[in-house]
Amino acid sequence: MQNSDHLDHEALKNLPNGAKLGWGLGKQPKRGPKGELSVKKIVEAAITIADKDGLSAVSMNRVAGSLGFTTMSLYRYISSKDDLLLLMQDSVCEIPIPPEVAGSDWREDMREYVKACIDVFRVHPWFGEIPITSVPVAPNNLLVIDWVLRAMRNFPLNDYEKMSIVLLLSSYSRSCGMIQRDMDRALQAGGSPDSFSGLDYSAALKQLVKPERFPNLHPVIMSGAYTGENESDNTVGDDFDFGLERILDGIEHYLVKKMAK
Structure with a gap:
């Protein structure tokens, strides 16, 4: 105590x-x-x-x-x-925090953080149903924030910039965690992965989505990318990983700009 x-x-x-x-x-x-x-x-x-x-x-x-x-x-x-x-x-939020490793890659540290946050939503599906009413003020949640700030210890950024990155990563984790939680629930209720991804509806959408009304969506539907068809043609990998890597690219680009000043 x-x-x-x-x-x-x-x-x-x-x-x-x-x-x-x-x-x-x-x-x-x-x-x-x-x-x-x-x-x-x-x-x-x-x-x-x-x-x-x-x-x-x-x-x-x-x-x-x-x-x-x-x-x-x-x-x-x-x-x-x-x-x-x-x-x-x-x-x-009392989750195992990896020990600090000298010279560790900040991108990998942030990947670990996001994955751990997503897992909380999947292991405890109710977690995202509690409304956010303030910044985190309880100890275990703050320890998790302390963990991700560790990866930014040597960044040439001020504290406001660092906390903005924490918010960005946490928001992405929350979004992905709740989507994957919903996917888990759908599968547990007897749904099929193809139904959740939309693959079951691919043929119907190709009939209904006309280029006159949906000029930008139509080619994506027809290519099969919208519903995950032709996965062998997918060069970006997992959707969630792709999004995270682009966020990390953006952080890296921002750091390069800051160091160039």
Whole structure:
């Protein structure tokens, strides 16, 4: 637990209660059998429910019942569902961060970061359903940001530029993660990969998409690129990897311009 003796409590007052608990700043209840219930156990139980039945299944009552306690018992540890959701979000951001390697390639470091972020959305499909209400303020999420900033330690950029790159990579990770999450859900529900990619609809689209109405889309449909036909002709590889590499190219180009000044 964070030692709060030397902290400026006035500066901490605006933090959400869930974030304070994540930093270990909350006071544990003294009533009740010691060790039977804790913030960590409550959050783990909520994540188990969300992973199995979705975010909508998570309620203080359901979580309490899964642990064998009353709902009021939970409120002594976590005062609201919003706080619980923040703690759940931060808990699944506790991912293995690779150790720093001297002379490592920043592009590869950023690829690892994006892949790890995408995996969070796939392993915990509910993660992207929690609305973003502020910058990350809880510890595990901030450790992940610290990790990607490590790759930029020697960049000739100011802190605002670095944080803009973090936002760019994180936004791409979120977008890709939610698309792949939806693909996983569709397949688990019995859908086919060809249906998700559009391959099942390729013949129909070639009939419906006329050049007079869709002059720019029509040739793409007819080539099969829109629905993933003729993959042997695909020279760009995976769509997500292609997009990430172009983002990294853009960062590299920006760095070259900065160093040339």
